[in-house]
Amino acid sequence: MRSELSIGLNVYPAPDSTSSFRRHQRLNTLSLSFYNNTMAPYTEILTLNTGAKFPAVGLGTWQAGEGTDEVVSFALKHGYRAIDGAFMYQNEESVGKGIKDSGIDRKDIFVTTKLAPAYMRKDKIKEGIDKSLKALDLDYIDLYLVHWPCEHKPSRLKILLIFRSSESRRWYIDASFA
Amino acid sequence: MPRLPDGTRDHDKSTDWLEDTWATLSELHQNYTLQDGSKKLRAIGVCNFSTSNLKKVLASKYTKPAVNQIELHPYLPQSPLLKFCAQNDIVVTAYSPLGSTEAPLLKDETVNKIAKAHNASPAQVLISWHVAHGRSVIPKSISTERIAANFQRVDFTKEELDTLDNLAKTELGGKPKRLVKPDWGIKVFDEEDEL
Secondary structure (H helix, E strand, O other): OOOOOOOOEEOOOOOOOOOOOOOOOOOOOOOOOOOOOOOEEOOOEEEOOOOOEEEOEOEEOOOOHHHHHHHHHHHHHOOOOEEEOOHHHOOHHHHHHHHHHHOOOHHHOEEEEEEOHHHOOHHHHHHHHHHHHHHHOOOOEOEEEEOOOOOEOOOOEEEEEEEEOOOOOOEEEEEEEO | OOEOOOOOEOEOOOOOHHHHHHHHHHHHHHHOEOOOOOEOEOOEEEEOOOHHHHHHHHHOOOOOOOEEEEEOEOOEOOHHHHHHHHHOOOEEEEEOOOOOOOOHHHHOHHHHHHHHHOOOOHHHHHHHHHHHOOOEEOOOOOOHHHHHHOOEEOOOOHHHHHHHHOHHHHOOOOOOOOOOOOOOOOOOOOHHHOO
16 A cells, blocks of 8 residues: 655744743743732733724744744733734744633734735735734734835745655655745 | 845845835735624734834825834834834834843843842843833743743833933943844844934
8 A cells, every 4th residue: 555645844943043942841830930929910001003902011922932832822821912923933823822722712812923025025915914814723813014124035945855754654855945 | 034146135126015015915904804894904014114114104095004013122222213103103012122132131230220129120121111111012931930020010210211211322322232133135224213
C-alpha cells in the first residue's frame, strides 16, 4: 500500500526571536515577585473614533514564541481584554487558540491584528484579511492595522529539506521565507 | 522580508500605500461583512505612521485611521506626533514600552526612583505612564508573573509625570532614541516627530 503524501510547512521564526514560553511552567504555582497585592488592575477603556471601546492595556504577542496560546489564555484569565497580534508574527493560530482556551466571551475581547507588507497590493488585501481570520479562527477583527507604510514583494519560499518520516510514513517539506 | 541580490529590500514600487492599500482597506472596512451585515473589520488603523503620512491619509477621501501604533517610551516621546493624533481623534498605541530588546529603560535611574517611591517595578511605571496620558499600550511578556504585574497601575503625582515626559530632554540632551529600527529600505519616520 502506498503511504499518503502530505505536506507540512515549518515556517521558522526570525533568528533574533529568542523568546520561548516554558511549557512546563506551572501557571498556578508561581511566586509572583513582581506582583504587588496593593496595586490596582487597569480598568481604563479608550473610545475610538468609530465609537468602539478599546481597553488601554493589552498583551503584545511579537516574539511570544511557541507558548503564545498559553500566554494569551493566562493574560485573559488575569484580566487583560485586549490582545495585539500580526500576520507577520507568525503566531495568529496560537493567539486564536489562547482566546478560545481562556473561556472569555469573544465579544468581551478586543483583538488587533495587522496586514503584512506582502499583502498590501490591491488584489492581495482581502486574502491577507481572510488568512488572519482563518488563523485566528474568528469571524471578525476589532482593529485591523496596516503594519507599516511600505510595501514589499511577497516573500519567496525557499525549500530547505524534503524528507519522509519513518514513524508516520508521511513526506515533509521544510521551508523558509527568504 | 525579501531582498534583492544587492541586499536592499525588494520593494513593490507598483503599490502605493495610500491609493492602493488604504483605499482598498477603507472600502473593505465598509463593505466586507458577515451574513448579519456586521463588519469583519470593526475598525482600521495604521502602525509606524509619521505626521506627514497621517496628513496624507487625512487629506484623502478615505477612512480616518482609528489608531496609530508607534514605538513610544520616555526615550522616544514623539510629542509632535502625539499632539497631531490627539487633534485628529486618532488613538495612539505604544509598542515597545520598555525599549524592546533587553529593555534598556528598565535600567533608567529616574524610572527606578519613581518605581521605588510607589513600591512598584520600573516596567509598571513605564506602562502606567501611557495609560496616565490616555494612550493604549501593549507590553509583551512570556513570563506569567510579569504579565500579571504589567496589568497593575501606578498612580503618579503631577511632578512624576512631568519628569517622565521630559526624560529625553533632561537625560538624553534632547536627542531621542529610536530603538526599533528594522531595515525598512525607505524613509518611514520623520525626525521632527521624535522629541
